C-alpha cells in the first residue's frame with residue numbers, strides 16, 4: 001500500500017515536472033540564458049566559495065564563438081584570506097560587492113592595492129594572486145571573465161600556499177627533488193606542506209588583516225596617477241547614457257589599456273525600477289551579462305534556426321525570428337551575440353544592475369533600433385516608405401514618438417509569460 005502510494009507520488013512529480021517544464025519552453029532552456037543552477041561550485045570552504053559557469057558550449061553549439069571564455073564568481077566572507085594561486089587563464093576581475101585588498105605577484109614584484117565596488121582589474125595568466133576581505137560585515141564578491149591559455153574553455157588553479165587542502169603544487173613532486181631543491185630534510189618539508197587544511201578561503205585575524213594593508217599614502221596617488229595602469233573604477237566614469245530610467249557606465253581599452261590584448265570591455269547598466277533599455281544590438285561584440293543586483297527581465301530576437309528545409313522552400317522570402325526571454329535575478333547570465341537585438345528591463349519594484357563583459361570589443365557599437373537615434377531615424381523618406389510599405393509620415397509617427405535615446409520607461413503591465421514581481 002505504502003509502496004503504491006510512493007509510486008503515485010513519483011508519477012505525480014514526474015508529471016508535474018514535465019508540465020511545468022513545458023509551460024514556457026524558452027525559459028531556462030535557451031542556450032542564451034543561464035541560471036544559478038548552471039554554476040558549478042569549484043571550491044567551497046566555510047568562509048567562501050568560487051563558482052564557475054558551465055562552458056558556453058555545454059548545452060549548445062550556438063555559442064562556439066565564445067567557447068574559450070568562462071565566467072566565474074568568488075565570494076569571500078568578512079575578514080578572510082584567499083590562498084595565493086595562479087591560473088592558466090587571463091582574466092578580468094570586477095568587484096560587485098564589498099572591499100578589500102588584492103595582491104598580484106608578477107615580474108618579480110608584488111603589487112597590493114585596495115579594491116572597492118565597481119573596480120576592474122586585469123589579471124594576466126600566471127600571476128600569483130591573493131585577496132583579503134578587510135571588512136568585518138560585508139562579503140567581498142567578484143565576477144570574473146576568464147580566457148584560458150592552454151585549453152579552450154578549460155582552466156586550472158595552481159596553489160602555492162596550501163598543503164593538505166588545497167593541495168600545494170609543491171606536493172606533486174618527489175621527495176628527493178624537493179629535498180635537494182629546498183636543501184632541507186623531508187621532515188621539515190612535511191611540516192610546511194601538511195598544515196593548511198582549511199581550504200582556499202580562510203579566516204584571518206584582525207592583526208593579520210591590519211598587517212596586510214597596502215601602504216595608505218601611496219594609495220591616494222595611485223588613484224590619480226597610476227589608476228589607469230593598475231585598475232579603474234567603472235562608477236568613476238562619466239555615464240554614456242543617463243536619465244531618470246537608468247545609467248550606463250562603460251570601460252574599454254581606451255580608458256584602461258590593460259583590456260586591449262584580451263579585447264574585452266566592461267559595462268554596467270543601472271536600470272531604475274520600471275525602466276528599460278532601448279531595443280539595441282552590439283555590432284561586433286558578444287555580450288556576456290551577469291545580473292549583480294535587483295530583478296527584471298530580458299527579451300531578445302534570435303534567428304529561427306529550427307526551420308526545416310521544407311519550410312524554407314514554402315517561404316523562401318527571408319528569415320524569421322523567435323523571442324528569447326528570461327526573468328533576471330541575481331546570478332542570471334545572459335548572452336547576446338553580435339547583431340541580436342535585445343532589451344533589458346527592471347522589474348517595477350527593484351532597480352536592476354547588470355554587469356556586461358563584451359568580447360570582440362574593439363570598434364564595437366551599440367546600435368539602437370528604437371528611440372531618438374534609432375537606425376530607422378537615419379533612413380531617407382523614400383527608404384522608409386520602401387522598407388515599411390507605408391508613408392514616411394506614418395513611419396515617423398511611430399518611430400518619432402520615443403524621445404529618449406537609450407533608457408526608456410518600461411511597460412506598465414505585468415510582463416507577460418512569467419512573473420517579475
Ligand SMILES: *[C@@H]1O[C@H](CO)[C@@H](O)[C@H](O)[C@H]1NC(C)=O
Nearest residue numbers: 235244247270271272273351
Ligand atoms: C542606480 O539607480 C538608482 C535609481 O535611479 C540611483 O539611486 C543610484 O544612484 C544609481 N547608481 C549608480 C551607481 O548610478
